[in-house]
Amino acid sequence: MPTFKPPTYEQVFNPEPGATDRSGLMRYYHFPVGYSVIITNGQVTAYPGTTTPTQAEIDAADVGSGYGGKAVFIGGHVYEITASEANLLTNAGYGAHIT
Numbered sequence: 001m002p003t004f005k006p007p008t009y010e011q012v013f014n015p016e017p018g019a020t021d022r023s024g025l026m027r028y029y030h031f032p033v034g035y036s037v038i039i040t041n042g043q044v045t046a047y048p049g050t051t052t053p054t055q056a057e058i059d060a061a062d063v064g065s066g067y068g069g070k071a072v073f074i075g076g077h078v079y080e081i082t083a084s085e086a087n088l089l090t091n092a093g094y095g096a097h098i099t
Contacts, residue, residue, distance in 0.1 A: 002086045004098050006075045007048040008032040034075015037094065039064060039085065044092035049075065 013029040035049030039062050050057075053072065064071025065081050073079050081089070086098050 001080045002083070002098050003078050004037075004073055004081045004086070004089060004094070005078045006035050006037050006073050007094070007097055008034045008075060009048070032076075034077070036075050037073045037089070039071035039088055042088065044088050044094070047093035051075075 009032070010030050011033045013031070033051065035051060036045070036053045037049040038045045038053060038057055040057070040060050041062065053074075058068070058070060058072050061070040061072045063069060064085055066073045066079050067077075071085060073081075081098070089095070089098060
C-alpha cells in the first residue's frame with residue numbers, strides 16, 4: 001500500500017507576532033511545518049497544500065484513508081493511502097511525496 005507524506009516548508013522562529021528582530025540565538029532556530037492536503041469531490045488541494053485547513057473544508061472532504069476517515073492529509077504525518085488516492089495526488093503534482 002502506498003504512503004503519502006504531505007509537503008513541508010521551513011518556518012523561522014519568530015518570538016512574537018510582528019517581531020522583526022532576529023538578532024538573538026533564536027534566529028538560527030528553524031523547524032519544518034507541514035502543508036495539509038484535502039480531496040473534495042475528487043479535486044485535490046492545489047500544490048503545495050494549505051497551512052490552515054478549516055473545519056468546513058475537513059467536513060466537506062471525500063471519504064478516504066486520511067484524518068478521521070476522510071481524504072484529509074494533515075501535514076507532518078505519514079498516511080497509508082489507496083491506489084485511487086495515489087493517482088489523484090500524483091496527477092495533482094504530489095507524486096514526489098508518495099512512496
